[in-house]
Amino acid sequence: MPRPDGTVRYDNRDRVILVSGAANGIGLSICRAFAESGALVFGMDVANSVAAEGIHLIAGDTSDESACAEAVAYVVQQAGALDVLVNNAAIQPPNSYVRLDELSAEAWNRMVSVNLSGYTFLAKHAVQVMLRQQSGVIVNMASGQAHRTARQVPCYGPIKAANVLQSMQWAVEYARHGIRVVSVSPGAINTPMVAASLAAQGGAAELANRHPLGRIGQPGEVAAAVLWLCSSAAGFVTGTDLAVDGGLGALGAFADPYDPIG
Ligand SMILES: NC(=O)c1ccc[n+]([C@@H]2O[C@H](COP(=O)([O-])OP(=O)(O)OC[C@H]3O[C@@H](n4cnc5c(N)ncnc54)[C@H](O)[C@@H]3O)[C@@H](O)[C@H]2O)c1
Numbered sequence: 001m002p003r004p005d006g007t008v009r010y011d012n013r014d015r016v017i018l019v020s021g022a023a024n025g026i027g028l029s030i031c032r033a034f035a036e037s038g039a040l041v042f043g044m045d046v047a048n049s050v051a052a053e054g055i056h057l058i059a060g061d062t063s064d065e066s067a068c069a070e071a072v073a074y075v076v077q078q079a080g081a082l083d084v085l086v087n088n089a090a091i092q093p094p095n096s097y098v099r100l101d102e103l104s105a106e107a108w109n110r111m112v113s114v115n116l117s118g119y120t121f122l123a124k125h126a127v128q129v130m131l132r133q134q135s136g137v138i139v140n141m142a143s144g145q146a147h148r149t150a151r152q153v154p155c156y157g158p159i160k161a162a163n164v165l166q167s168m169q170w171a172v173e174y175a176r177h178g179i180r181v182v183s184v185s186p187g188a189i190n191t192p193m194v195a196a197s198l199a200a201q202g203g204a205a206e207l208a209n210r211h212p213l214g215r216i217g218q219p220g221e222v223a224a225a226v227l228w229l230c231s232s233a234a235g236f237v238t239g240t241d242l243a244v245d246g247g248l249g250a251l252g253a254f255a256d257p258y259d260p261i262g
Pocket of ligand 1: 020021022023024025026027046047060087088089091114118141142143144185186187188189190191192193
C-alpha cells in the first residue's frame with residue numbers, strides 16, 4: 001500500500017499575481033497553480049497563447065522597461081494591488097551555445113536584456129507598488145546553472161547567478177518593508193526550453209540520469225515550490241535560493257555515474 005505523502009493545499013483567494021514568461025513551461029504552470037488556488041493571475045509574455053484558463057495575459061517584452069511599467073500599472077488598475085511577482089521570462093537561444101571566444105555581441109546583449117534587465121525592470125515597478133502596500137513577495141527564477149557550469153554556456157549560467165544576487169540584494173533592501181525576495185534554481189524541467197536543447201544535452205535518458213532522482217522535473221514541481229515560497233508558511237524565508245533539482249546540485253562531478261536508465 002502506498003504511504004500518505006503529505007498533500008498541501010493553498011488558499012490564494014484575493015491575492016494578485018504577476019508572472020513573466022507565462023505562456024509556456026514553468027511560467028504557465030505557476031499561473032495555473034495560483035489560479036487553481038483562487039488568485040487573480042496576470043501573465044506577461046511576448047507570445048500570445050493563454051487567454052483562457054483564468055489567466056489574464058498582458059502582451060509585452062520584459063526587456064523593455066516601459067512595457068514592464070505598463071504591465072504593472074495595468075495589474076494595479078485592474079486589481080488594485082500586486083502581491084506576488086514571479087520573474088520567470090528568460091531565453092537560451094541556439095547562438096548562445098558557443099565558446100566565449102565565439103560569442104556574438106548580439107547573443108550576449110539579447111540575453112542580458114531579457115534574462116537580467118527584464119528581471120530588474122519588472123521588479124523595479126512591482127516593488128514600487130509593494131512599498132505602498134508594505135507587503136509583497138518577489139521570486140526570481142534562476143537555475144542550477146547559477147551555481148555550477150558547463151562548457152559552451154558563457155551567457156546563461158553567469159546571468160542566472162546574477163538573478164540569485166538580484167534577489168538577495170532586493171531582499172536585503174526591502175526586508176523592513178514587508179517584502180520578501182527569493183530565487184528558485186530548478187534542475188532540468190520538462191518544458192519547451194529544455195525540449196529545444198535536448199540533443200545538445202545528450203538526449204532525454206542521459207539528461208534524466210544525471211539527476212539523482214533519475215528523471216527530469218515537471219513544471220508543476222517548480223510551481224509547487226513557488227507557491228510555498230509565496231505563502232505565509234514561508235514568512236521567515238527571504239534572501240535565499242531554493243534548489244528544485246532532483247538532487248542534481250548535490251552530485252559531485254567526481255561521483256560514479258548512475259547506471260543507464262531503462
Ligand atoms: N526548463 C528548465 O529545465 C529550466 C531549468 C532551470 C531554469 N529554468 C528557468 O525557468 C524559466 C522558465 O523556463 P521554461 O523552460 O519554462 O522556458 P520556456 O521557453 O518554455 O518559456 C519561457 C516563456 O518566456 C517567454 N518570453 C521569452 N522572452 C520574453 C520576453 N522578453 N518578455 C516576455 N516573455 C518572454 C516565452 O515566450 C515563453 O512563453 C526561465 O527563467 C528559465 O531560465 C528552466
